[in-house]
Amino acid sequence: MGLIQTYNVNFKNQNQYIIYPANLCFQNDKIYALMGHNGSGKSTLLKILARQLKPSSGKVCFNDQDIAKFSSKKLAQKIAYLPQHLPNVGYLSVRELVKMGRYSYEKLFFKNEDEDLIDEVMRITNTLNLSNREIHTLSGGEKTRAFLAMLLAQKSEFLFLDEPLAALDIVYQFELMELISKLNKEFKVGIVLILHDINLAALYCDEIIALKEGKVIFNANKQEFMQESRLKDIFNIDANIIEHPKRKSPIALF
Template sequence: MIEVRNISRSYGDTLVVDNVSITLPAGGVISLIGANGAGKSTLLSIISRLLPMSAGTVTVEGMDVMTTPGDVLARRLSILRQDNQMTARLTVRDLIAFGRYPHSKGRLTVEDQGYVERVIRYLELEAVAHRFLDELSGGQRQRAFIAMVLCQDTEYILLDEPLNNLDVKHAVAMMKLFRRTADEFRKTVILVLHDINFASCYSDRIVAMRNGRIAYEGPPEEIITPHVIRDVYGVDADIHEIDGKRMALYFR
């Protein structure tokens, strides 16, 4: 369980995250949605200790993220941000192997190697595993980074817009993989998503943010409604139920 209590974060005079409190239960896929600048990424960064908060506390399984040693937390929680630029020249396999660092501190065991190979297989990266990151397309690189985080094998996996740069096929495959990670391996996957229909189809819970606050929170049935979408995004959407999943049409 991740408990967020009265978190605020400001840049200069602007309050980006405004006194947010929320409890995220363990297990399942949780999607964070909201308009640009609503504070989703900032909230995710604070939960994962990448950014210090101006006020408030975050605990993961009872551990305060600001005071718990980084390497202890790195075995329980992993985070992937949006832009991942690297100057070091790494192959895909090298990058994924870094995911085992919290467990093996740079000395890969046979077990670690097994993790690496399995993740490469799951993400269909076998063909590019030996290639250098700067020789890959944006989508391949994105999948390599997600692979690294999955290789870390933590109970909580936080991903900031993981579908960036992915084509339709790989986006669907990725969401299915997150679903499977949550269902079969009892992980908690927390995603920032821009596509509300992906959020609707694959999440157990959706958290909608607006102006640095949490506006709505609940299962997809409660969040994917014309009222909520107008309130959060400022657009009118028709909601259609297809095969039991609620889809928002907002293209008109």
């Protein structure tokens, strides 16, 4: 089982903590939500976990190995990161983009198994019908699914997603969360994503990590998170907790 652990990871700017020392653990069979007010440090923490940002001190380990010592290609085989603002990839087609996920495996030529994997990840992300479309012509939801397919082609054990729902309307938000749940189960990939919707976190995530002014103030399962007093402490909101009639999961009414 893939395991990511942080040891006193922190980040400072001009001697001011942006992220206070944090000790966290992530398993690759679960979905984790990073939550908190804007400016609480969620994106900074996620970038540190994905080695997009170097911590001021402390370390991040994958199966007890410091990821700071991984080559870029080895890191890509363990961890995949999707920023909130998707990169401009010019006139690449969807299939060309997805193929880029295989480049960390140092192959001069694509083999049949590579093409089969690309077909599989495009099928599960529902992008096969977009195969020849150029990325810049896609809608927000389509573009996100195409980039997720590329990350899946890396065969990484963890996906780190920075506010993947931010640019999507409510229909596509549920569609993407269903897809993320499916990826977790079928690909056995751990997923850590930044969310702002309490009910989506409760419906789809296993564990919730909440930050406030750079400090981890909550780190436990969603049942412990979805309590009226807890939501009041973390978000300063008054909510009533009920059970979802179909999913048997707690949801909050405001």
